[in-house]
Amino acid sequence: MTRALGATLIAACSLLGGAPAQAAGDVLDGTRPEAPSFRVKAVTGETLALETLLEKGPVLLDFWATWCKPCLGALPEIQALHERHAEAGLTVIGVSIDGPRNFAKVRPFVRRLALDYAIVLDEDGSLQRRYQVQAIPLTVLIGTDGRIANVVQGFRPGEAEALDAAVRALLEPEGAPAP
Amino acid sequence: MTTAARAARACARRPHARRRAIAALLLCTIAAPATADLTGSNLVEFQSGNYPFRDPENRFDLYDQLDLQYAAPTLRVGVRLEINENSENLYTYREFTQRWAEWSDERLRLRVGNFHTILGRGLLHRSFELPGVVLDELGIRARYAPSRDVDGVLAEGRAGPVDARLFAGQPNGGVHSPAAEEFGLERYQGQLAGGQTAVAVYRQARIGAAYLRASNEQGAPREFGSGFVELDPALLAGVDAFALPVYVEYAQANRDFGDFFRFRTGDRDTFALYAGANLLWGPFGLAAEWKDYRGFRLGFNDPPSLVREHAFALLNRNTHVLDAERERGFQLEGSWTVDAWGTATLNASRSDGEGDRYEELYGELHAMPPGAPWEATLFMSGGLDEFDFTARRRAWGGAGSLRVLGSWAVSVDVQKQDATRRFFTLPPESFGDLYASAGVSRGGWGSAALVVERSTDPQQEDPDDFAEPGTQPRVFLAGVLNAVISERHQATLLVGERRGGRACTAGTCYEVQPFKGAELRLTSRF
Numbered sequence: 001m002t003r004a005l006g007a008t009l010i011a012a013c014s015l016l017g018g019a020p021a022q023a024a025g026d027v028l029d030g031t032r033p034e035a036p037s038f039r040v041k042a043v044t045g046e047t048l049a050l051e052t053l054l055e056k057g058p059v060l061l062d063f064w065a066t067w068c069k070p071c072l073g074a075l076p077e078i079q080a081l082h083e084r085h086a087e088a089g090l091t092v093i094g095v096s097i098d099g100p101r102n103f104a105k106v107r108p109f110v111r112r113l114a115l116d117y118a119i120v121l122d123e124d125g126s127l128q129r130r131y132q133v134q135a136i137p138l139t140v141l142i143g144t145d146g147r148i149a150n151v152v153q154g155f156r157p158g159e160a161e162a163l164d165a166a167v168r169a170l171l172e173p174e175g176a177p178a179p
Numbered sequence: 180m181t182t183a184a185r186a187a188r189a190c191a192r193r194p195h196a197r198r199r200a201i202a203a204l205l206l207c208t209i210a211a212p213a214t215a216d217l218t219g220s221n222l223v224e225f226q227s228g229n230y231p232f233r234d235p236e237n238r239f240d241l242y243d244q245l246d247l248q249y250a251a252p253t254l255r256v257g258v259r260l261e262i263n264e265n266s267e268n269l270y271t272y273r274e275f276t277q278r279w280a281e282w283s284d285e286r287l288r289l290r291v292g293n294f295h296t297i298l299g300r301g302l303l304h305r306s307f308e309l310p311g312v313v314l315d316e317l318g319i320r321a322r323y324a325p326s327r328d329v330d331g332v333l334a335e336g337r338a339g340p341v342d343a344r345l346f347a348g349q350p351n352g353g354v355h356s357p358a359a360e361e362f363g364l365e366r367y368q369g370q371l372a373g374g375q376t377a378v379a380v381y382r383q384a385r386i387g388a389a390y391l392r393a394s395n396e397q398g399a400p401r402e403f404g405s406g407f408v409e410l411d412p413a414l415l416a417g418v419d420a421f422a423l424p425v426y427v428e429y430a431q432a433n434r435d436f437g438d439f440f441r442f443r444t445g446d447r448d449t450f451a452l453y454a455g456a457n458l459l460w461g462p463f464g465l466a467a468e469w470k471d472y473r474g475f476r477l478g479f480n481d482p483p484s485l486v487r488e489h490a491f492a493l494l495n496r497n498t499h500v501l502d503a504e505r506e507r508g509f510q511l512e513g514s515w516t517v518d519a520w521g522t523a524t525l526n527a528s529r530s531d532g533e534g535d536r537y538e539e540l541y542g543e544l545h546a547m548p549p550g551a552p553w554e555a556t557l558f559m560s561g562g563l564d565e566f567d568f569t570a571r572r573r574a575w576g577g578a579g580s581l582r583v584l585g586s587w588a589v590s591v592d593v594q595k596q597d598a599t600r601r602f603f604t605l606p607p608e609s610f611g612d613l614y615a616s617a618g619v620s621r622g623g624w625g626s627a628a629l630v631v632e633r634s635t636d637p638q639q640e641d642p643d644d645f646a647e648p649g650t651q652p653r654v655f656l657a658g659v660l661n662a663v664i665s666e667r668h669q670a671t672l673l674v675g676e677r678r679g680g681r682a683c684t685a686g687t688c689y690e691v692q693p694f695k696g697a698e699l700r701l702t703s704r705f
Contacts, residue, residue, distance in 0.1 A: 037283075107459060156588065158622025
């Protein structure tokens with residue numbers, strides 16, 4: 001039992017490790033981790049490199065899969081974010097973690113939901129590991145400074161609005177009036 | 180076992196070194212927010228309870244998985260620490276189960292240590308892990324993350340239209356926990372060496388080839404080769420009214436170069452053929468796949484199974500598990516989207532093995548009108564899986580959610596299934612399963628749900644009811660609470676009884692053990 005308590009302590013410490021009380025929606029905090037770099041190819045053939053995309057504006061990564069029920073609710077909201085903020089510089093990338101067994105279903109699924117932002121197949125799972133994906137849907141918002149501004153795991157009502165606010169905070173200069 | 184792996188495991192087994200390493204990890208973890216280059220994630224699961232009908236009823240289990248990464252502009256290093264403890268003090272371990280270093284720039288990636296990779300669509304090789312999945316190792320009952328990684332060296336590069344990948348190392352079968360090494364059951368066995376190269380030809384058309392050499396202490400090395408092509412004839416022809424992406428891969432074992440191009444698919448050949456195509460035309464979408472595998476259950480590969488992966492719990496539990504030793508079949512999935520209303524989906528899949536057949540017909544209607552506060556899905560499914568002794572199966576049900584009071588939603592999910600199982604010449608047994616859940620969720624807070632299952636499956640019967648004539652129904656009841664503690668931490672608490680059985684994630688199936696008691700899972704990222 002002593003060992004179990006020790007292990008519990010380790011777990012508790014790791015839980016406290018990231019504890020500077022970040023409320024969801026807080027952005028541009030100096031202690032935010034740097035977003036892992038990537039260079040991937042979308043299913044439509046275009047190459048997407050994080051550094052290049054950040055020159056245009058913030059980047060939103062959405063990890064999803066065709067078999068994930070909550071993702072089905074989240075994807076139209078992500079599409080709406082893309083439609084609202086693409087012109088202002090936001091790049092949305094949907095990362096399908098379906099695995100090679102389900103890759104054939106990804107494009108019809110994307111068409112079905114009328115998603116017109118970039119879709120990437122994470123063939124070898126490297127993006128999942130770099131972004132520490134433990135459950136989906138998972139959205140990661142990356143600021144133009146290359147740091148992770150916001151992470152949302154799971155999808156519940158109201159979370160799209162919070163994500164929208166976080167995107168706006170990154171797109172609008174401080175003090176500028178909201179459109 | 181590689182020298183590096185031996186050294187790491189020897190270190191992990193030395194108590195003093197281990198304690199020092201854990202202390203260092205703790206310091207790193209706590210310091211993480213200050214440096215911002217050190218990131219990590221942690222998954223800890225506490226269980227108080229046991230398998231149903233197993234003593235003691237109040238066994239305590241703890242499993243922790245800590246991943247740490249340190250990133251510099253072109254260099255990244257990482258480790259994984261896994262801990263398994265329990266109140267019976269059996270098969271416990273605290274080990275660094277993975278460690279790696281990676282250097283990369285725009286064109287090249289080099290990685291030493293544990294990695295995951297894929298050749299083609301996985302016919303020859305796929306190493307992977309299922310994020311968030313924690314299993315019980317059967318037999319010795321040790322909890323572990325079923326990672327199918329490779330411990331060795333990986334190099335990837337690209338130059339113009341050409342990309343290439345080379346690797347060598349020891350594969351982890353993903354079936355043993357570190358505790359099993361006590362009994363001489365090594366997680367990493369044999370040696371793999373392989374690679375692939377592909378070239379982008381014209382308008383997204385791509386052609387490539389892969390090679391793999393596998394060896395172990397027992398026999399002569401085996402060699403495998405595959406060739407694949409990826410193209411869109413519509414795009415090549417300049418037609419933009421529809422899209423028709425196609426992927427074809429053919430693999431053979433122990434063939435010389437000349438023989439490979441004969442594309443043998445006879446009963447005496449060891450080969451794998453996979454083809455997949457999409458037709459995307461207006462509101463219609465079609466995914467069509469074909470497979471023909473013989474002798475390709477290799478242990479370190481993962482060919483596409485061509486089986487629909489269901490989100491509905493009862494159907495997910497019935498997912499057919501591919502036997503790449505001998506299966507031939509197809510999967511067709513068509514969908515039609517009615518703008519501003521929803522989607523109708525129809526899926527048909529079938530495969531034949533040595534005298535066994537699997538087939539399923541699945542239909543789904545999903546309604547999600549834009550702007551409406553609700554969404555709903557109805558499904559029907561029927562089929563059989565003789566590989567699994569299921570002679571007949573029918574299932575139907577639906578799920579829906581309604582948004583209320585702005586940030587709140589209520590959801591329900593009801594599923595029913597009737598099935599018949601037939602074991603060889605024994606009389607067939609018919610049974611039914613019912614699954615129902617109701618829950619409430621709120622953005623930024625979490626969710627709460629009540630899950631109830633009722634089964635008349637003889638394999639699920641309470642042992643106390645064995646003396647009763649017929650099969651007595653068994654009920655599983657659980658409450659599940661999910662809380663968003665902060666953006667970085669989430670907790671999920673299950674109290675009650677969870678039915679065991681097959682579960683499938685990302686196309687890969689595994690066995691979840693039944694559990695009765697309380698289970699708390701905390702996930703963190705920092």
